[in-house]
Amino acid sequence: MSLGLLLAVFLACAVEAVEAVTIVLAIGTTRGWRSAFAGVGAGLLVLAAVVAALGPAVTSIPIGTLRVVVGGLLLIFGLQWLRKAILRAAGRKAIHDEEAIFAEERSRAAAVGATSATIDGYGFTIAFKGVVLEGLEVAFIVLTFGGNQGKVGLAAAAAILAVLVVIGAAVAVRAPLSRVPENTMKFAVGVLLTSFGAFWGGEGAGVAWPGGDAALPVLVVGVLLWSLILVNLAARPDPAALAA
DSSP states (O other): HHHHHHHHHOOOOOOOHEEEEEEEEHHHHOOHHHHHHHHHHHHHHHHHHHHHHHHHHHSSSSSHHHHHHHHHEEEEEHHHHHHHHHHHHHTTSSOOOHHHHHHHHHHHHHHHHOOSSSSOOHHHHHHHHHHHHHHHHHHHHHHHHHHTTHHHHHHHHHHHHHHHHHHHHHHHSSSTTTTTTTTHHHHHHHHHHHHHHHHHHHTTTTTTOOOGGGHHHHHHHHHHHHHHHHHHHHHHHHHHHHOO
8 A cells, every 4th residue: 555655646746747847947948047946946835835734634634534535536636637648548639748848838938028137027937836736736646645544754755756856857858858758657647546536435435345455456457457448449440530
């Protein structure tokens, strides 16, 4: 269970970190690093305040109620991620392209007029927004996974490790992480979030899973196999389109 939690949190947070780092890189290289770092710092302060406020509230909820709520939320997020990943794998939806996003962000930043202020308002705002929006999802994942299992520290360590790995890779290549197999990561995260959500939600509702925690890996395999079947079905050409 701890290994599954660690893997799920790491992968989910790595995906969010890739998106945030892409935005910050685009702003830093176009509008200046001082404004980008100022936006990042302000965003981290906001996230720290959110975690400090919500952390004790999450851990104080009765475990049965917490598992039902967390299980339901994870199912919502997991199924959304899994649906998009299935459609992308089947060729029904465009692959998420970090290089294109990087180019688009740079183009927008370059189109905004230069400023004589010490801190560029546009660069600060975009970096701040990117860090807060992606960071809130990271905070949600850490608090829900960690709070439900009583292992907030482990979940936080996995999240920090994921962010550091992504930042390190971005600094090393000095470019958007376009080679990261993001859809594969999102597919894996969707499978894990859906499986954990069903497992914890069922436990909170009073379901006695056969084998206890040993049922979770079986559930993960089942969700994965069904998702691969859906990829195969979605990839088939539409008979009506072929006839037309």
